[in-house]
Amino acid sequence: VEFPTWADGAEITPERMNESIRDPLAFLTGPPAARVIADTVPQTAAGGVRRITFLPPGDARSFHSYDTTGGTATALRDRLIVTVDGLYDVHVGAEVAPAATGAVTYADAALVKNSTSSALMLSAPLVRFPLLERAATAWRNTASVRLPFTAGDWITLHVIASGVPWQISSDWSRTMTFVQLTWVGDLPAA
Amino acid sequence: VIFLLHETWTGREVVTAETMNRRVHEVHRRLYEPPLCRLVGMQRGSDPAAAYQPAMQSGWLPGGQTNTLHYHPPAASPLPSGTVDTTNGFMARATVGGYVWRVYLPEDGLYRVTCRAVIALSRMTTYRTVLLIKGTSTEYTADHLHVFASCVPSRISATHYAGSVEAVVAARAGEVVYSAAGAGVDHHLADDSRPHLSSLTVRWIGRHP
DSSP, rough: OOOOOOOOOOOOOOHHHHIIIIHHHHHHSOOEEEEEEEEEEEEEETTOEEEOOBBBBOOOOOOEEEEEETTTTTTSHHHOOOOOEEEEEEEEEEEEEEESSOOOOEEEEEEEESSSOOOHHHHSSSSSEEEEEETTTTEEEEEEEEEEEEETEEEEEEEEEEEEEEEOTHHHHTTTTTTEEEEEEOOOOO | OOOOOOOOOOOOOOOOOHHHIIIHHHHHHHHSSSOEEEEEOBBBBTTTTOOOOOGSSSSBBBBTTTTOEEEEEGGGOSSSOEEETTTTSSSSOTTTTTBOOOEEEOOSSEEEEEEEEEEEESOOOOOOEEEEEOOSOOOOOSSSSTTEEOOOOOOOOSSSSEEEEEEEEETTTOOOOEEEESSSSEEEEOOOOOOOGOOEEEOOOOEEO
């Protein structure tokens, strides 16, 4: 993000006014931000982990989704892509439901940076949080964190549940499973 | 409420105080003091054994129900320093009964919504939840089409669960956001003896996508 400096003797032109005032203010009042919700996850074995696929913003089933980057942040279905260096507010939620008779014993979800590997959910997650029992039919939770990213970074969401085969169904579980990024400021000086 | 236009300067345009104020001053003001509302929870329901207090809607809220959380109007907040409405009452409007339950959004935009809630239970349960919901002034339902984030509160005492949930939602002017919570057994929402444990914060953070 460029914030040009005014210099002595420089001519004040419409172009200069626009690039030095209009554009920075437009960026600050419309920062990069995107939110996606999950597509369904079919029945998965107890203890099995899944990388979540998301519905694109604009999909009729994708409630509350958006992308202020013109589609760049949500160009791929299994990740959110960072378009500008900076600090980002990351909000993530997940819900799983039993897919067979039985009870979930525990469940959790994690974000992984720059990898599709679900193994990293356990060994090197970016954010990992427990899903708690809302009811026998739904384990859910959310997490919020502020993190630094550079342009081109991307994050994937992974979910695991044990004790019983599990799924992300087409109603509550899908809409409660989401990831969103919001640019909130520049990276701190090194 | 100021609408951000991001107008373009053009050749031979006369720079006036009016255009500079609209294109620069008002945008700076918006970034410095965006629409923001923070409310403190008002207890809804109570232990029937407690002294009767009409404002609390005396008696437990039934188990299995999800009910909207209520908040003190800014002018009557038990924590004035933790309460604010920068829109002079546009966002936080008290309803009949003297409480606020939904926050009106003054313009199109992205809004960060944060709810911290405490649920007091008549006995232990595995079922408890807090929801963030978007609707309109006439259409508001706590179903999966309107709920945009939800958490499961954790136990903080023998009788209380507390939880926090935050998300960013894209909304249009005049739409509303609100919070709801429920538990699997008889309960009450928020706790007037612990006002610092329940709050709802809604802050404009950017233009609508």
